[in-house]
Amino acid sequence: MKKIVILALSFVLVASLLAGCKSNNQGGENVNTDNNKNGFDTSNEIVVVTREEGSGTRGAFVELTGVEEKDGSGKKVDRTTKEAITQMKTDTVLTTVAGNEYAIGYVSTGSLNDTVKALNVDGIAPTTENIKNGSYKIARPFNIATKGELSEVAKDFIDFIMSKEGQEVVSKSYIAVDDNAAPYSGSKPSGKIVIAGSSSVTPVMEKLREAYLAINPNAQIEVQQSDSSAGMQAAIDGTADIGMASRALKDSEKAELKDVAIALDGIAIITHPANTLTDISLENVKNVFIGELINWSDIK
Template identity: 55%
Template sequence: MKKNVILVLALIMLTIFFTGCAGGGSNDIVVVSREDGSGTRGAFIELFGIEEKDANGNKIDHTTDEATVVNSTSIVMTTVAGNKNSIGYISLGSLNDTVKAVKIDGTEPTVENIKNNAYKVFRPFNIATKEDISELAQDFISFILSSDGQKVVEDNGYIAASEEGPYSGTKPSGKIVVEGSSSVTPVMEKLKEAYLKLNTNAEIEIQSSDSTTGMNSAMEGTCDIGMASRELKESELKSLKPTVIAMDGLAVIVNKENPVSNLTSDQIKGIFKGEITSWNEVAE
């Protein structure tokens, strides 16, 4: 009997040992970040001070090297939903009930809290074009900025950025390609759907990638309209004209089983820089 107890204890210790080797401590934070070129990443590291200037004035991204890097909003949510120790960040407009958004500095991430300036973590959704664009591209942009288009923006959980009147375009025929940010893509799909009900002569192809790819494609002429979930860089502004079509909050998300419901800005910064590595350090 004594030998059996010792054997069971030994097996338990071995299981704990190998589990720890495979996945780290049971409360180790698993950081999930977007890829380089993502506008969401660019906005996030700027807003939380994870990007800092070095002695030469160059901006350095201090996101921890231990982060799991993924290339779309949907994969961030899937990854966080599948790991109880994970944390990531996404567009507020893309948030669903598969994950939990934490309060930041005690404030819940909502459209209303962004509008009343209580929630500080938000960024613009931009589209960008060259100076000379097709009649269809211009008409689609006119729709987006009209009260009809901005209603689509607000109906999908974003904040309107234009106060222009109802759409009264020319409804030209043709095809345009819109490419870029995976954060902007969901609302752009809704805008496309609404516009095509008004202009059945048009064809719009939307290609989801990231903000930098969208801007490069617009500059190279491989798409008509680029999408960016950040401000345009100086190098991009030399060739492109930006237009803000919506404002969007950033939500910091955790697994639904995670008991943590509030984090300070400094804690988020520490987590994504790799300075805070255990949930025990931020337990409420």
């Protein structure tokens, strides 16, 4: 009888231990290995998310990170990996990265939200102070561009953008280019302005539009979102009074347009919040986006 009881107790004990192991290991997954810290498995492939060609954010990003290089003939070549997922707007980049634990992408620092995590680059966080003092290297200007003589209302709106009131609007999301701008003292003319271009510049332009119309209700302002290249072409063609670009103008654009920086902005490298990586070198940013680093464990 004692032997039966002992055997029964032994069976219960072994079964309990086996059940506990299965519960902790989820059917054999490597929960406690070095490759799987806090549930993030660094052996997984990196899912690269980029913007479309023509995007000012992409143009600035590939230039600043070295993803774009000159070939043997001196022509600039964007070497972004063909495996990258291409998104047409800032918000879809955010949504894609937020929805994939192993994704990496880039967006304007002014567009960051808590659905993603911004990485430090070479130990430097993409903060306003670091962008302004130049220590965060992936940064660019927000430009507007015009062609020829401006209408009275277009000139007045640009004067507002560069005024104390306009730069205060800019500084709520981005970095003002003039901290000592004079107060707005325009004539508040009537008329219509069409503004077209970068999806990165569009949000701050909408806020500038709203603030200006509160001062000058005689004006009408239409903001058309596309990308930087399309915005510059619209200004050249005359289909827009003002073009928006989230990059420096190309030489061919500068030959036909007059441009001015209205704000400064950083480009943040973003991952899913569950990603255990907090810092990445500028060299590794390039190597990820050209497809030389494949798995998260490759980033040292």
